[in-house]
Amino acid sequence: MKVSPKGAPQLKEEVFEPGLCTACGGCVGYCPYIKAAADRVAMIYPCNCEEGQCYQVCPRTLTDLPFFRAQVFGERALEFNKFNQDSLEAVLGVCRALYFARAGAAAGSFQGQYGGVTTSLMRYVLATGKIDGALLVGGKPAQPRPVLATTIQQVEACTGSKYAAFPTLSMLYQPTQNLSSLGLVGRPCQVTALRKMQQVKAGAAGQVKLAIGLFCFWSLGPEFIPWLIEMGLGLIDKMDVTVDEVLFQKGEEVIRQNLAEIRSFIKPSCQLCYDPVAELADLAVGSTEYEADWNTLIVRSQAGENLVKEALQQDILEVKPYPKERLPLLKQAVLTKKQRVLQALKAEKENNRVGYLNLSPAEINFYLKL
Amino acid sequence: MQKETLLKEPVNLIITGVGGQGNILVSEIVAQTGCRQEWNVVVGESYGLSQRGGAVSSHVRLFQHQEYGPIIPIGEADVILGFEPLEAARQVVDYGHKNTCLIINSHPVYPIGVLRGKNKYPSLDLLFKKLREMVAEVLIIPATKLASQLGETVVQNVVMVGALAGSGCLPFRADTFIEVIKKVVPPKVRTLNEKAFYLGLEEAQKIKSLKSL
Amino acid sequence: MGWQDIVREEPGKQVLLNGNEAMARGALEAGVHFVSAYPGSPSSEVTGVLAQVSKNFNFYVEWSVNEIVALEGAAGASFAGLRALCTMKADGLNVAYDFLTSMNLGGCRGGLVLVVADDPFGHSSLKEYDSRFLAAAAWVPVLEPSTVQEARDMVKWAFALSEQIKGPVIVRSVTRISHSRGIVTLKAMKQMAQEADFKPTQQFHTFARFHQEVRERLKQVEELFAVSPFNFSFGPEKADLTVFTCGTGWLYTKEALFSLQLEDQIKIVRPGTPFPLPKQFILGHLSGTKKVVFIEETRPFLEEKVLALYALHSENLSQIKFYGKATGHVAGLRGPECGEMNTDIVREVLARLTGRPYHASAAPLTKEEKKSLQALLPPRDYVLCPGCPHRASFWVVKSALALEGNNGMVIGDIGCYSMGAMETGFNLFNTLHCMGASAGIANGLSKLQSYGFKQPVVAMVGDSTFYHAVIPALINGRWNKANYLCIVLDNGVTAMTGHQPHPGSGKNAVGEEAEVISIEEVAKSLGFMVKVSDPFRYTEAIHDVLKLIRMPGLKILILRQPCALVANREQKRRKVVVRQELCRGDACGCMRFCTRVWGCPANVWDKKHEVAAIDPAICVGCGVCIELCPAGAIVWEGND
Incomplete structure (x- = not known):
């Protein structure tokens, strides 16, 4: 694995100062110098450590993707042909299967986002003892809080997308009450950070056996929640984003806002992210942008595949083939994001400002020419 | 009480340490003892932010004929009683002369810069060696250790008063010191302080007699 | 020590007093009736010791809320024909000055003496200055003692002089008088009995037409000075x-x-x-x-x-x-x-x-010797006491502002916590001036939004400072829609100057129970949003600071923990220990946080084992480092 012998000073310079922190939480809570308050992460004092874990686990520092693909996907990573122009995987990452999915009949009822795939799977792995704790974001959209759920009820209380970036990985540095296997539901940057943490044996990262990555084209920075409250939307139950609208749901009432209203809250670091579909996750889950009651599900790792199989058998999950006609749309959406970011990053790289562009020139050129 | 003549006029004594080490109590004891021996006394205290871990020093001047101000001139301290090695040495730089008698508690109290790893505390061996090369007499008293034998490290300051008496540097009498200590310390810790005084006195006498062998 | 000697009824007895005690004795010998002051080094012990002995004599002593209130009270006593003493440090004379210049015009009646202690070199002050210039500008006579005994003599005479000229008199002390000890030959103390009387026909007014009267008064003073043995x-x-x-x-x-x-x-x-x-x-x-x-x-x-x-x-x-x-x-x-x-x-x-050279009686050390010794000696910086709640408050504010992320400004004020401008306070303060300045400066800064100044502003004031000078600035802020967070560091006493009580302490100068004027009640009654937090609960306190900063308007957060020196005297310490096997020491994830950054003197470094340790002799058991230690290595004894 390629590593940089760098530490907190460089993390401050390359990540915090340019506003690239994703608030993943991977560096929060291990040392006394990087702290989080709700969804804010900051370095509060120089630690003077020249080679630091914080730099190594950050998803916005140099990340040796081929290495981590091999770590997560083993043999399957070798088959992965990223330079084949026609390959779906070249854009979506390692993909054992791609479905429309939703909670199965045996999953019970709960208020999930879209098809409720994430919640039903997490409930299932917890109920069957595959994991004994899940790292989630709980609370309502205006009062998110990190949750280490150990009961099904706790998992259910965390349903629904939050959109505010929350540093849940910091929980991996807290005493985990003798929990031996953990599950994580996180943004793609958090999945990347998790893999990096597992590599350096940071906190309880090694205990995370299942990582479900959420599709994420952007998340919202710390000014978002104060804005929500100011707008009188502090008590909304649910939030959803469509192509051009944000829907805030409070009981039966739905308040619609133009998407442009909240665009200014998008974290600057999301504008420079080229992994919208959690390429290092075991499973990646998102909306379909097509059928409201279904999720898109990408099965990536062996563990992910095993779980999906079992969930299908137990009727926890229901899937149907990904509609052929939707494929180019999905591919294009991801590719557009990648291309836009890579273009920007290439320019940044030339200015020598951003340290995290970690793809080879060949790879970059491949994407840019697609 | 018989009045003794001072060896010189004035006799200049510096008591130094770190805020909280009981500097002012000792300057009070020494000055009161001077008064009881019918000398004139003036004491200048520097304790601006003394309780905040800073260096503290008291200048005690004894005289018989004319009056003196509260600050000892540069290079004119005859005795330096230091509750902390670094602070004792600091006073030597400014106020020491070749014949200065130095009585030092060997227990360091580290400055915050040293605790933070920003500065280095000198090796005590090196520091004491250097001081011995510079001034006439250096008595190293393990005062904090002796005080801890009494169960209260805080009385290291009175152990040092005992050492001052035992050093013979100044014509103070042990019994006068004891009279004063009895007067200035609260009744419930009188015995403790008397014991501390004698521990220091005996230690200084022991070191002196070893030296004279 | 001193207080036993200053009450001795043994004229002719020689006692050792410090300058402040000697001046207190001078007041007793003059038969003082009324004493008021706001503490300030190096003046505090004059009133401090008089408060201690006031019951023996049955005269009145108070710690006042600030210097002008103190002087006004003393003047009231003087108008009623009593002898009054008001003490302050040089900075306090500025506070009292408006009244002093007014009152001097109308004059007074009973002896009214101000002891003003200057602090040349600023040993225990942020600035040094010379109150003689202010006295002269106010046309108030000044006596300036050279020795401890003379300090007593001058204070004593000042009362008689004041009565003779019917105007106030200043005795100017300095650190080397106030904080020096010298031998004082006691004189008789005056009998105290005196009826206060202020007749309806008596008037003490301030009008510009009186200036010539004061000029005449000064001429009379000069005649008295011409024959004074003090010259x-x-x-x-x-x-x-x-x-x-x-x-x-x-x-x-x-x-x-x-x-x-x-x-x-x-x-x-x-x-x-x-x-x-x-x-x-x-x-x-x-x-x-x-x-x-x-x-x-x-x-x-x-x-x-x-x-x-x-x-x-x-x-x-x-x-x-x-x-x-x-x-x-x-x-x-x-x-x-x-x-x-x-x-x-x-x-x-x-x-x-x-051209007369000086030959020291003893051979001096050589320059080289001094230099090579000096080179070995690391400096000893001031440091907040072990367990000081201000350290925790500073760390809370430092963390909160970093998390807030908009380069918040911290506006400091006067007290032990002025060390917020030093390394021991994490160099937190952007400004530091005089009593009460923080809230006023914060008012101004927070009104600059239209000029593009958008950084959050936090004013940090002490409890005693709050009563002394902050309340008007807060009222001003509320009236003019200022937008900042005022943090009151409430440790229960006026700690810096020697733990004198203040209006929130529940005690007065002579130790009687007194009404508690609660900071939060005062603030609430002025209409402020007020929150009380514990600076030792780091995470919660940060949360409160952040929440309040984000709220619009002027808000007040009280960070309350008793002064560690007081708490240490009054409470049983809980022992803190280090599980050394868990300490990360100099490794990533700690980098000696407790000793290198936190800087509590009780957090020490065990050189031999290269791990953290606690100095049990000075640890007061506040337990804050337990929460801050990233490795959980610092624990309560018994939890190891």
């Missing part, structure tokens, strides 16, 4: 070189003369009454001399007055060359026109002017 000379009747000195300079000059064996060649003139200048006394000594050296602390007050006098009378005087602080010939450690005096400075000037 004297020493040495030959006629000398080419004369030293004019005030205050502490007197003994330094004497020592310098003796050590240079110049006592038969140089004359010392010591006016103890620098304002109004005893002109005939000064002129008499200017006559016939060729060179004059001025030795005085802080600023060249005497020097300027004498130079002006010389200019007016030069035709009757021979040519004189002057050497002093104003001319630059006499310089303190930090240069001319400031600082303390000492024998070395005087000796150096006199040796230079006379």
